[in-house]
Amino acid sequence: MKALIPAAGHGTRFLPVTRVVPKEMLPVGSKPAIHLIVEEALAAGADEVVIVISSEKEIIRRYFDGDPTLAARIRWAFQTEQKGLGHAVLQGAPLLANETEPVLVLLGDALVSGEPPSAAMAAISRTHGGASVVGLEEVPLEKVSRYGIVRGELIEERVLKLDDLVEKPAPEAAPSRLAIAGRYLLDPAIFTLLATQTPGHGGEIQLTDAIRRLLADKPVYGYRYPGRRHDIGNPAGYLETLKAFA
Numbered sequence: 001m002k003a004l005i006p007a008a009g010h011g012t013r014f015l016p017v018t019r020v021v022p023k024e025m026l027p028v029g030s031k032p033a034i035h036l037i038v039e040e041a042l043a044a045g046a047d048e049v050v051i052v053i054s055s056e057k058e059i060i061r062r063y064f065d066g067d068p069t070l071a072a073r074i075r076w077a078f079q080t081e082q083k084g085l086g087h088a089v090l091q092g093a094p095l096l097a098n099e100t101e102p103v104l105v106l107l108g109d110a111l112v113s114g115e116p117p118s119a120a121m122a123a124i125s126r127t128h129g130g131a132s133v134v135g136l137e138e139v140p141l142e143k144v145s146r147y148g149i150v151r152g153e154l155i156e157e158r159v160l161k162l163d164d165l166v167e168k169p170a171p172e173a174a175p176s177r178l179a180i181a182g183r184y185l186l187d188p189a190i191f192t193l194l195a196t197q198t199p200g201h202g203g204e205i206q207l208t209d210a211i212r213r214l215l216a217d218k219p220v221y222g223y224r225y226p227g228r229r230h231d232i233g234n235p236a237g238y239l240e241t242l243k244a245f246a
Contacts (some may be wrong), residue, residue, distance in 0.1 A: 036111060
């Protein structure tokens with residue numbers, strides 16, 4: 001299994017510190033946040049990790065190049081312009097599009113305390129013939145417009161077979177309160193779909209829109225994971241992360 005970590009975003013919610021320190025490099029204990037995310041990917045069974053960065057974030061590359069235990073297992077892709085999460089994931093296509101197994105995608109600014117979901121998602125995928133799986137969390141109704149929201153049938157504890165996904169719906173139009181939450185295990189066909197994906201919400205290439213198209217041809221499952229997701233991309237979320245990992 002290969003993994004991809006999008007980490008090219010500007011980190012505008014954490015300015016001014018992110019002018020010099022990428023949000024993914026903010027420390028959580030003795031390690032940068034992105035180091036913990038790489039460790040989660042490797043623990044889930046990934047033998048190689050592709051990290052998508054921008055030219056302003058070479059410090060991330062220098063950090064991992066200095067760690068001989070990890071450097072040989074990491075490859076790099078670059079996002080030269082910000083066109084959304086789907087566009088960031090698409091930058092990994094030259095390195096990952098020919099894979100035959102689902103690719104694990106972990107957002108570079110999302111840490112999960114408690115039980116990390118990636119290993120469980122990989123197990124669910126194997127149980128269902130290598131199908132795609134997205135990590136889910138329940139959010140308040142007034143916050144559904146911030147996320148990709150799913151609809152599906154509960155088929156076993158914490159596992160849903162999905163039949164629809166909507167990117168950032170209005171509360172009255174949301175199919176549920178289950179939000180896609182920072183972790184994806186996606187059929188490599190997602191790269192072909194992203195290459196032809198038209199801009200969606202906010203004029204950006206939305207990963208949720210491409211997964212919705214994938215769902216039309218292949219099954220996609222949702223895993224409502226028991227751990228808690230933390231957004232390190234803003235000061236309040238980062239403080240909560242430090243408390244959770246203390």
